[in-house]
Amino acid sequence: MLEQKSTEPELPEVEQGTLFDKEELDRLHVQRTQWEEGLVKKSVERIPEQDNLITTSGVPIERLYTPEDVRGLDYQHDLGYPGAYPYTRGVQPTMYRAKPWTMRMFAGFGTAEDTNKRFKYLLQQGQTGLSVAFDMATLYGYDTDHPLAAGEFGKCGVAISSLADMEVLFEGLPLDKITTSMTINSPASAIWAMYIANAEKRGFSMAQLGGTLQNDILKEYSAQKEFLFPPEPSMRLVTDTIEFGTRHMPRWNTISISGYHIREAGATAVQELAFTLADGLAYVDAALARGLKIDEFAPRLSFFFDVHNDFFEEIAKFRAGRRLWARLMKERYGAKDPRSMMLRCHAQTAGVSLTAQQPENNIIRTTIQALAAVLGGTNSLHTNSLDEALALPTESAALIALRTQQVIASESGVTNTIDPLGGSYFLEELTERTEKAALGYIERIDALGGVLACIQNGFFQREIAESAYRYQQEIDQHKRTIVGVNDYAIEEHIKVPTLYVDYEGEKAQIARLARVRHERNNQATQRALENLKRVAEGTENTMPAILEAVKSYATLGEIMDVFRDVFGDYMEPAVF
Template identity: 65%
Template sequence: MFDKESLERLEQEKARWENSTVKKVIEKTPERYERFHTGSNLEVNRLYTPLDVQEMDYMKDLGFPGEYPFTRGIQPTMYRGRLWTMRQYAGFGTAEESNKRYKYLLSQGQTGLSVAFDLPTQIGYDSDHPLAQGEVGKVGVAIDSLKDMETLFDGIPLDKVSTSMTINAPAAILLAMYIAVAEKQGVSSDKLSGTIQNDILKEYVARGTYIFPPEPSMRLITDIFEFCSKHVPKWNTISISGYHIREAGATAVQEVAFTLANGIAYVEAAIKAGLDVDEFAPRLSFFFNAHNDLFEEVAKFRAARRLWAKIMKERFKAKDPKSMMLRFHTQTAGSTLTAQQPDNNIVRVTIQALAAVLGGTQSLHTNSRDEALALPTEESVRIALRTQQIIAYESGVTETVDPLAGSYYVEHLTNLIEQKAMEYIKKIDELGGAPKAIEKGYIQQEIQDSAYRYQQEIESGRRIVVGVNKFQIEEEPPKNLLKVDPEVEKIQKEKLSKLKATRDNLAVKNALEELSKKAMSNENLMPTIITCVKTYATLGEICDALRRVFGEYKATVSF
C-alpha cells in the first residue's frame, strides 16, 4: 500500500520526532507506565504509522464489505441497509412471567427474542428432580415440557419474531419444542428464524452445562445440522460461542482462537457425517463477548471474520461465499460489571456495545446495570435497550461501513490478533483438534492462566477498575432488586404433576422407548425427539432416555 521510498523517509522522520519532540516532553513529564498494553496484554506502541501496516495488501487483506475475506463486514451496505437485531437476553421464573417480559421488550422496540433458561433446564432435569431444588427459575425460565413452551410464546407470532435460545446439551429438545409450538400456531418450520447455541465444546472448557460425553454430543449437533438444512432452512443451527470462554478469563486472542478451533471441529464432524460443507456452513453462526478495550475489541471482530473466511475457503474448500461469512451475535461483558457503583456499568456497557457495532455485529444484547447484583429490573433492561437505540439512531456510527478501517492502530491490531489466534489454532491442530485439546486440558489451562494474570493486575492496581480498586465511595445497600419468588418451584412441580396425570402416558412411554432404540442406531434423532415432545414427554424424561444410551460426561480437573 506504500512505496519503499515513502516508508524510508517516514522511518527517518519518526526517529527524528522520537529523539527530539518526544524526548523533550518525556524528560519533563514521564509517561504513566513503562509498558502500555491492551486488555489482553498485547503491547501498545506510542504511535502507529504506515510503517506498522506496510505489508498490507488492500484487496487481499481488506477488500470490500460483502466480499471475501469479509474483513470489512459481511453485507455490502451493513447498517445503512439494516440495523443489527436488538435482543435482550431474558427469562426468569415461570413461563408466564417470562412471556410478560418478552411482550414488554417487544413493545419497547426490541427486534428479536433471546431466551435464558434456568440451570435445571440447561442440564436436562425437570423442576421436580432432587438436583433442581433451589434452582428452579433462578437464572432463567423453567421449561419442563411443551406445555411450558406453549405458554412462553403465547401471543408471540413465531413467523414474525427471530428467537435465540441459549441452550446447549438439550438443544435438540428445545428446538423440537419450538417447532411444535410453531406448528400449533399454524407456522411451518421453514418459516422459523432464530438460533440455538448448541455449542457443547465450550461447555467442557468454560461453562459446565453439559450432559453427555463428547462423541454423542457431537452426533446430536450434526443431527440438528442435517435436519435443519432440510426442514428449518432459516434457522442458525449453532452459535459457536466465544462469549463464555472470555467470561472464564480468556484474552481477546484466545477468544478468537478457541472459538474458531471449536468451529473447525464442528465442520469436520459434519463433513465426517456425510454432509456437504456448503449445505450446512451458511447457517453456522458465532457468539462473541465485547469488553472495555474499544480498539482491541473492534480489531478482534474484524480479525475473526477474516480468519474464518480463510479457514472455510482454504481448509474446507467451501465454494458458497455464505459458507465463508462469520455472522455473529455479541453480548456485552458480564464479567466486567461491578456490584460497586452499579450505575458505572451503564458507561461500560455503552463502550462495549459501541465496539460491537464498530466491529460489525449482526445481533446485540446489552447487559443491564444491576446484573452484578441480581436479575435486571424492567427499568434497567429499558436503559440497556435504549443504549443500543441511541448508538443506532443518534451516534452517526451506522452511516458508513467499517468506519475505523484504515486506522493504523486498528489495522495493526487486526493483523496481530489474526496472527496470534492462528498460532493457537496450529497448536490445537497439533494436539489433534479441539476435542483432543480439551481432553488433554490444554485449552482449560490457557484460560485459567489468563484469568489469573488478569486478577493479579487488578489486585496489584496495574489494572484500574473504577469503583473497585480506585475511586471508591461509601454506598447504601442496593434497593428494589428483582428477586425470583421461591413459590416458582412449587408452581412448576404442581404443573408437572398435573401434566403427568392428564397426558397419554402410554404414548409417552412408547415414544421414549423408540428414542432410546434410535439412539443406538445411526439414524437422525430429531424426528423422534419431536415425536416425544408432542406427546408431552418432559425434558428430563427425554434426556434420561438418551442418558441410558449415551451415559454422562465427567469433567477432567486441571490445576
C-alpha cells in the same frame, strides 16, 4: 437438498499491492526518528509515560502508529469491500446504512408466564429479536420437581420442563415474523424440538421459523461446564441438529459457536477468538463426516462473542475473526458459496466486567462495549443491565440497556458509514496481530490432535485458567484500574432495585408439570421414549424421535434420562 449456489456477482481479481511505496516509507521512518529524538524525548523527560501499556491479551501498545506499521497491508487481500471476501469490513454490502443490527435482549426468569410478559414488553419498546435464558435445572436437563432442581427455579432464566411450558412462553408471539435465539446446550435438541412442536401446533411450518440455537457443547467442556454426556455422543447430538436444520429449516442457525462463555471464564480476546473458531472447525469436520457438503450447512453456522472493556482490541477481534474464518472456509474446506465464508455473529457485552460496587458505572461500561461491537460490525447485540452483578435485571434496568443500543443506532452517527475505523494504522495493525495470534493457537490445537484431544488433555482449561489468574493479578497489583473497585472506591449503601423470583411461581410450575403427566396419553409417551432409546443406541438422526417424544408431552427430564441411560454421564478429568 441441492447445493446452494450464490447469486452474488464476484468482484474482479486485482493485482495485489501494498498501499505505500518504499521511498515514502523510508521518508516517514526518518521523520519519525527525528520526532522521537526531538519532541518526544523532551516531553518524556518532563512527564514520563506510563509503563507496560498492553491490551487484555498482553499485546504491547506502541506510542504511535504510522504507515510503517501496516507496510504490508494489501487492500484487496486484507480488507476488501463489505459483503465481499475476506469480509474484514463486514458481511453485508451496506451494513447498518440499510438497517441496524438486531437488538436481541437476553431475557428469562421465573415461570413461562413471567418471561412471556417480559418478551412482549421488550418488543413493545423496540427490541427486534428474542433471546431466551433458561434456568439452571433446564440447562442441566432436569424437570423443575427433580430433587437436584431444588432452589434453582427461575433464578437465571425461565423454567421449561415440557411442551406445555413452551406453549405458554411463546403465547401470542408472531413466530413467523420474529427470530428467536435460545441459549441452551446439552438439552438443546429437546428444547428446540419443543419450540418446533409449539410452532407447528399454532400453524407455523418449520421452514417459516427463523432463529438460533446455541447448541455449542464443546465450549462447555473448556469453559462453562454445563455438559451432561461425554464429548463424542454430545457431538453426535449437535451434528444431528445441524443435519436436521439443513434438511428442513433453511432460516434457522442450528448452532451458535460461542466464545462468550470462554471469555467470561477468563480467556483473553485472542484466546476467545482462537478457541471459538477451533470449535467451529470441529463442527464443520463432524458435519462433513456425516456426509453433508460444506456449502449445504456452512451458511447457517453462526457465532457469539463477548465484548469486553479494551475498546480497540474488541473491534479488531471482530474484524480479524471475519477475515480468518473466511480464509479457513475457502482455503481449508474449498467453500464456494460466499455465505459459507461469512462469519455472522451475535455479541453480548461482558457480564464479567460488571461490578456490584457503584453499579451505575455498569451503564458506562456497557455503552463502551456496545459501541465497540457496533464498530466491529456485529450482526446482533445484547446489552447487559446495570444490576446484573446483583440479581436478575429489573424491567427498568433492561429498558436502559435496550435504550443504550437505540441511542447508538439513532443518535451517534456511527451507522452512517461502513467500518468507520477501517484504515486506522493502529486498528489495522492490531487486526493483523489478532488474526496471526489466533491462527497460531488454531495450529497448536491441530498439532495437539484437535479440539476433542485438547479437551481431554486439559489444554483449553489450563490456558484459560492462566489468563484469568494473570488478569486478576494485574487488578490486585493495580496494573489495571477497575473504577470503583481498586480505584475511586467509595463507601456506599447500594440502593439499586433488584428482581427476585418468588416461590409461588415454582409451585405453579410444578403443578403444571403434574397436570401434564396426568393428562397426557402415558402409553404414547412411553412408546415415544422407547423409540428414542432405540434410535440413540443406533446411528439414526435423533431429531425425529425427539420431536415425537416432545409431541407426546414427554418431559425434558424424561428425554435427557434416555440419553443419560444410553450415553452415560461425563466426569471431567482433573487438570493440573
